[in-house]
Amino acid sequence: MRRRLINSTLAVVLVVIAVFGVSLVIVETRTIQSGAQESVASEAVRLVGIVESRLGSGEKLTPGILSEQITAKRYAEIEVPGRPRIQVGSRPAGDVIESTQHGDRGERVTVQEPRSTVSAEIGRTLLVILAVAILAILAAVVLAVRQARRLTAPLTDLAETAERLGSGDPRPRHRRYGVQELDRVADVLDASAERIARMLTAERRLAADASHQLRTPLTALSMRLEEITVTDDPDTVKEEATIALGQVERLTDVVQRLLTNSRDPRSGSAVAFDLDEVVKQQVEEWRPAYRSAGRAIVRSGKKGLRAVGTPGAVAxxxxxxxxxxxxxxxxxxxxxxxxxxxxxxxxxxDAGRGVPPDLGSRVFERTVSGRNSTGLGLAVARDLAEADGGRLELLQQHPPVFALFLAREAEPSSGE
Incomplete structure (x- = not known):
């Protein structure tokens, strides 16, 4: 493309020079020739006047006196009736420019100039025109190269940006080039890069959230299945299987919620539900794991609370x-x-060491962890809480106290 831009610019300049240069050469040649002819004729008229003046006053007419009155390299011949012919200068050989004038006393003056003098002046003029044309061509080459670079460099840069997008690097470059059309393309590429970056971020976040959120219910489900494998009591098997089925349903709910949030994070499915039931279900679900670790999990507080949210998300x-x-x-x-x-x-x-002092409220940020974990759990939990209008806060660092705030169900007004 750069070569085509340079060639097209040079072609335009050469056409302009050819058209106007040839016209200028013709005009200048004719002007110089006509100017030389007029100069010779003017000099012949002037010599006729001088001759008449000297004849009228009785002064002498000699070649030495008249040679001072004509231009160098010109030849003059003066003929006066009854007197010898007077020649001033050297008669030019070859083609000449000539003018003959007659006086009132019958005298005749002829002035000649070699046409080679006019040709030399025409040649000098042509050299000047040629030099100007060459300078114009050189200037056109420089401008064409600069313009080609100005246009092709941004195009190369935009091509590299597009290639980076295709290779999975969606960072926008925010470069502008001072050319409206190219800047428009750069705007579109930057906007596309930002959209791709958001899509990739959403996909990576979905993968991270899914791996973290699915781990907990799968762990609980595996514990129930282990309980089934180690018991021979049909009633225990039936009870554990029923609980496992409930966990499968919650697992399905988690997957559905992940897919919904990946399409529209603002979408929610908040309903009024029995908060005691969700708390009880979690305590019962995790009690075997705590019992295996030699620890206990208990519940207390106000009973009969109904909250607004998504039961699966709260769980x-x-x-x-x-x-x-x-x-x-x-x-x-x-x-x-x-x-x-x-x-x-x-x-x-719990009665543990709690949250390290240097973390504080940062414990809810993604990738922030004080125990060499992924740092996703609390961040995902806060997102789940906020999706339905609730919030998750750290009320106390040591011992740790985390609080989930949910809107209460509006109590129906009593009629009179």
């Missing part, structure tokens, strides 16, 4: 907090329900 949040206490905490884990204003609160605490 997942509580499961994350309970699992964190199992992995990183110590002693008995306590779940306490209470009411504050128009909100229902579930607090989860």
């Amino acid at each position: 997942q949040v509580l499961a994350t907090l309970i699992e964190n206490s199992l992995m990183h905490g110590d002693g008995t884990v306590a779940l306490r329900t209470r009411v504050t204003g128009n909100q229902a609160v579930v607090e989860v605490t």
Whole structure:
């Protein structure tokens, strides 16, 4: 493309030079020739006047006196009736420019100039025109190269940007080139890069969230299946199988919620539900794991609370907090329900070391962890809580107290 831009620019310049240059040469040649002819004629008229003046005053007419009156390299011949012919200068050989004038006393003056003098002047003019044309061509080459670079360099840069997008690097470059059309293409590529970056981030986040959120219910399900494999009591097998089926349903709910949030994170499925039932279910589900670890999990607080949210999401949040206490905490884990204003609160605490002082509220940030874990659990749990209008907070670092705040179901007004 660069070569085509340079060639096209040079072609335009050469056409312009050819058209105007030839016209200028013709005009200048004719002007010089006509100017030389007029100059010779003017000099002949002037010599006729001088001759008449000297004849009228009786002065002498000699070649030495008249040679001072004509231009160098010109030849003059003066004929006066009854007198010898007077010649001034050397008669030019070859083609000449000539002018003959007659006076009132019958004298005749002829002035000649070699045409080679005019040709030399025409040649000098042509050299000047040629030099100007060459300078114009050189200037056109420089401008064409600069313009080609100005246009092709951004195109090369945009091609590299597109190649980077195709290779999986969606970072926008935010480069502009001062050319409206190229800047428009750059805007489109940057916008596409940002969209691709958001899509990749959403996909990676979905994969990370899915691996983390599915781990907890799968762990609980595997514990129930282990209980089934080690018992021969049909009633125990039936009970554990029923609980396992419930866990499968919750696992299905988690998967469905992950897919829904990946399409639209703002979408929610909040309903009024029995908070006691969700808390009870989580305590019973995790009790075998705590019993195996030689620890206990208990519940306390206000009963009969109904909250607004997604039961599966609330269960997942509580499961994350309970699992964190199992992995990183110590002693008995306590779940306490209470009411504050128009909100229902579930607090989860244990007797462990708690959250390190340097983390504080950063414990909810992704990839932030004080126990060499992934750092996704609490971040995902907070996202789940906020999706239905709730919130998850760290009320106390040592001993750790995490609180899930949920909106309470509006109580129906009593009729009179």
